[in-house]
Amino acid sequence: MYSLKGHKVKKKSASKFDEVEYPLMEDFYTIQGEGAHTGKPSYFIRLAGCDVQCWWCDVKDSWDESKHPRIKTREIVSRAVDSGATFAVITGGEPLLHNLEPLTVRLKENGLQVHIETSGSSPLSGHLDWITLSPKRFKKPLDEVFPYVDELKVVVLKNKDIEWAELNAEKCPGNTRLLLQPEWDTPSSVDLIVDYVKKNPEWGISLQTHKYLNVP
Ligand code: SF4
Structure with a gap:
């Protein structure tokens, strides 16, 4: 779990956090379709940019955040809570382009676990359970x-993506879930991954099950 060191939530900052706006492409209650938490009902918050x-x-x-409305944290959190979800998944775009402290603090105060899917190319922020x-x-x-x-989840199109996956795995903690995921429009990647995982069982396969099942 990542959390800003020494941070304590005060009532005053909570109400200030509610006013912070994020560019929001979409948010919806669905089933997590891929990765280690596949199958879990989750509230998806797709930030733009x-x-x-x-x-x-x-x-x-999602790339151009100016094309999307800026929504207050209060509104996003209220929709997530009303959905009945116990997990929120913050995704994008690249969600770490934004300071996630206000949004993640308010989600957690309202009882949701907070997961993030990121390329890791911008600094971490917020309170993140996964x-x-x-x-x-x-x-x-x-x-x-x-x-x-x-969880390390690498999208694979070709052999060199598996080399890229291994380079990143070397830098992750020992207990990280290691997953290779075929790129949806590149069917040849499936054989590549199956063959690799059979020979390297520390890796598993992540499938975009929501696309197979047509779950939005
Ligand atoms: S990091 Fe994610 S949202 Fe950004 S371009 Fe790549 S796949 Fe798309």
Whole structure:
């Protein structure tokens, strides 16, 4: 778990945090479709803005944060609480482009566990119960992120992505869940991953089950 050292939440700062705005592309209650928490009902908060810009990105609409409304923390948290979810997943875009302290503190105060999916290419912020690092060669993760990684999930198109996965795994804590995920539009990556995981059982496979099941 990552948490700002020595931070204590005060009532006064909580009300101030409620006023902080984030560019929000979408938020919705769904089932986590991939990674170590696959199958868990989760409230997804997709913040806009990304400076990584992977060519195969399936949420390119998230890149330009100016195209999306700025929503107050109070409103986002209230929608998450009303959904009945016990997990919030903050994703993007690249969510660490924003200071996550206000949003994560208020989510946690309201009883939600906070997970994040990040490329790790911007500094950590906020209070995070689970960090999924999905490193991208286009903008590498910062060294300061690695000690806090709970799950390393690498999207694979070709062999060199597996080499990239191993390079990142070397920097993660020993108990990190190691997952390779086929790129959805590159079916040939499946054989590559299956073969690799059979020979290297410390790795597992993450599938985008929400796409197979058509869960939004
Ligand atoms: S880091 Fe994520 S949101 Fe940004 S371009 Fe890559 S896949 Fe898309």
